[in-house]
Amino acid sequence: MMRYTAKYLKMSLLMFLFTTVGVAQNLTVISYNIRYNSQSDGEDIWDLRKGELVGQINQHSPDSFGVQEATQIQMQYILEALPEYAYVGVGRDNGATKGEYSAVFYLKEKFKLLESKTFWLSETPEEVSVGWDAALPRICTYAQFKEHTTGRVFWHFNTHFDHVGKAARANSALLIIEKIKSLVSTESVFVLTGDFNASPNELPITHLKNAFRDPLEYIELSGPEGTFNAFNLQAPLDRRIDYIFFQGLTPLSYAHLSEKRANGRWISDHLPVKFDLAY
Helix, strand or coil, X not given: CHHHHHHHHHHHHHHHHHXXXXXXXXXXXXXXXXXXXXXXXXXXXXXXHHHHHHHHHHHHCCCEEEEECECHHHHHHHHHHCCCEEEECCECCCCCCCCCECCXXXXXXXXXXXXXXXXXXXXXXXXXXXXCCCCCCCEEEEEEEEECCCCCEEEEEEEECCCCCHHHHHHHHHHHHHHHHHHCCCCCCEEEEEECCCCXXXXXXXXXXXXXXCHHHCCCEECCCCCECCCCCCCCCCCXXXXXXXXXXXXXXXXXXXXXXCCCCECCCECCEEEEEEX
């Protein structure tokens, strides 16, 4: 009971602060590790699930969404299947089209793109690089948008932490916090989406929760506790490694989407995270 009371009080405070500012505008944001197009995935290869993946995105109609593990061929397919969106981002291996993207897609009719950039999660973030004890290059892509109808400004940061390097994950969190604080004022609105390859009690998430806000501190989760299924139909779904953090927004709902393909298999090896909010 105390946990729910604390969430209610936090939410009430956010709503009070928000309603003193102006009329609410609703946004929907999604974070989605779409699983790269590996030819060793058998029944779960990209070509067999790509149509239902873009159908799922279309069904939930996000205003912006961040993808992880997307290769150039996947990026092109999503762009062609969902022409109402544009994207910002680059491949992590060369800063162009090679390697996985952590791209941000956005509705062209809703937002004007003001600024975008990608930096590497390493000691040399302005260069293509592998940081600390990471196994692979890792990146964060961000975009600053202006809403056409209201003129309100909104930032979206998107990332994918290393799956091997413990120090890399912790330092990546600190680097992203530093970058966001250097770019975004404390009054500005932003979301940070991503696959952080870390559970809620691990150091990278502790760093991020200390700096920013986790919607689940304010509202209840809809869907399974976890976000990683590994294409296992019997997965317990108790491992939360995909998150959306925020600032300057009022959380409305937060869900781990567990829809499956028509044949009963998973759409990706991660569940997408959907965040409805007002700002």
